[in-house]
Amino acid sequence: MKDIFDYTLEELEAFLVEMGFKKYNASQIFDWIYKKNIFDFSLMSNISKSLKCFLNDNFCANLLKVSKVVRDEKSSKYLLELSDGNKIECVLLKHDYGNSLCVSSQVGCNMGCAFCESGRLKKVRDLSLSEMVLQIVTVEAEECIRIDSVVVMGIGEPFDNFEVLKRFISVITSPYGLEIGQRHITVSTCGLVPKIKEFASLNTQVNLAISLHAGSDEVRNKLMNINRVYPIKDVFDALDFYISKTNRRVTIEYILIDGINDSEKDALDLVSLVKGKLMYVNLIPYNETSNFTFKRSNEFKINKFYDILKKNGINVIIRKNIAGGINAACGQLRAKESA
Numbered sequence: 001m002k003d004i005f006d007y008t009l010e011e012l013e014a015f016l017v018e019m020g021f022k023k024y025n026a027s028q029i030f031d032w033i034y035k036k037n038i039f040d041f042s043l044m045s046n047i048s049k050s051l052k053c054f055l056n057d058n059f060c061a062n063l064l065k066v067s068k069v070v071r072d073e074k075s076s077k078y079l080l081e082l083s084d085g086n087k088i089e090c091v092l093l094k095h096d097y098g099n100s101l102c103v104s105s106q107v108g109c110n111m112g113c114a115f116c117e118s119g120r121l122k123k124v125r126d127l128s129l130s131e132m133v134l135q136i137v138t139v140e141a142e143e144c145i146r147i148d149s150v151v152v153m154g155i156g157e158p159f160d161n162f163e164v165l166k167r168f169i170s171v172i173t174s175p176y177g178l179e180i181g182q183r184h185i186t187v188s189t190c191g192l193v194p195k196i197k198e199f200a201s202l203n204t205q206v207n208l209a210i211s212l213h214a215g216s217d218e219v220r221n222k223l224m225n226i227n228r229v230y231p232i233k234d235v236f237d238a239l240d241f242y243i244s245k246t247n248r249r250v251t252i253e254y255i256l257i258d259g260i261n262d263s264e265k266d267a268l269d270l271v272s273l274v275k276g277k278l279m280y281v282n283l284i285p286y287n288e289t290s291n292f293t294f295k296r297s298n299e300f301k302i303n304k305f306y307d308i309l310k311k312n313g314i315n316v317i318i319r320k321n322i323a324g325g326i327n328a329a330c331g332q333l334r335a336k337e338s339a
Contacts, residue, residue, distance in 0.1 A: 064135065
């Protein structure tokens with residue numbers, strides 16, 4: 001049985017035509033499942049009886065199983081179970097300007113960042129298109145809301161699942177799909193240089209974020225194994241290419257960890273990398289987890305780091321800790337449930 005959510009519009013059009021149906025039937029089906037939230041093919045009133053029978057015989061349209069939800073006033077963290085029993089997470093953040101969902105791209109992660117719960121759980125497999133899309137559709141159905149923006153920053157390295165990522169963007173931006181604006185989508189990578197360049201060549205308006213977390217190779221090597229393969233210079237060369245190709249601003253994600261990457265020298269190293277470039281820095285106080293000895297930088301160090309960047313003309317913000325109370329760092333809820 002095929003999953004209807006595993007098809008882009010173009011793929012479904014081609015398949016239906018091959019099966020003897022009309023190309024426009026695909027957009028009708030997309031409209032029912034993504035716009036009207038109707039997942040029962042027999043209720044799709046504007047398609048033929050023969051197509052309904054074909055869909056019922058060949059396709060399923062099931063939401064993901066919700067294993068657990070942890071909520072606070074402005075956020076909800078979902079632990080979702082996949083058909084093979086594996087579990088992933090997504091986090092809903094409710095802002096004044098709309099609803100944002102942070103989605104996962106893999107079961108576990110092979111990047112092995114020293115501070116990250118997802119990396120501790122290791123990669124089991126890539127997510128399919130349906131498993132990525134259904135995180136949004138499931139949360140929308142559970143919460144009776146529409147998701148306005150998406151960040152691919154949950155469990156996994158999105159660029160390590162690049163082909164599915166491209167199809168995911170196609171579905172959620174399609175006028176017949178979820179119709180989320182490209183500029184309301186952000187993809188985060190730890191720095192897979194070839195994929196940064198390939199992503200630039202897609203010519204989308206999707207935002208790019210880089211998990212940097214250090215301004216020197218010496219510090220980044222301790223935190224992120226990927227830096228030994230693609231050191232900082234290679235990453236920033238790829239970012240220069242991305243900016244020249246897209247003219248899109250890049251977000252630099254920087255988690256502040258006490259005594260590791262939060263000194264005045266660390267701040268100045270970061271300034272030397274970012275100054276004069278079409279980039280801005282998102283400073284993130286570390287979300288502590290019981291499985292690591294890392295601690296969050298104190299308020300004095302965070303503010304001093306911010307001030308150094310600001311005085312050097314860097315566009316910088318300190319991320320508000322909206323969902324810290326629900327263990328919103330990647331992999332924390334899944335790790336607790338697996339313990």
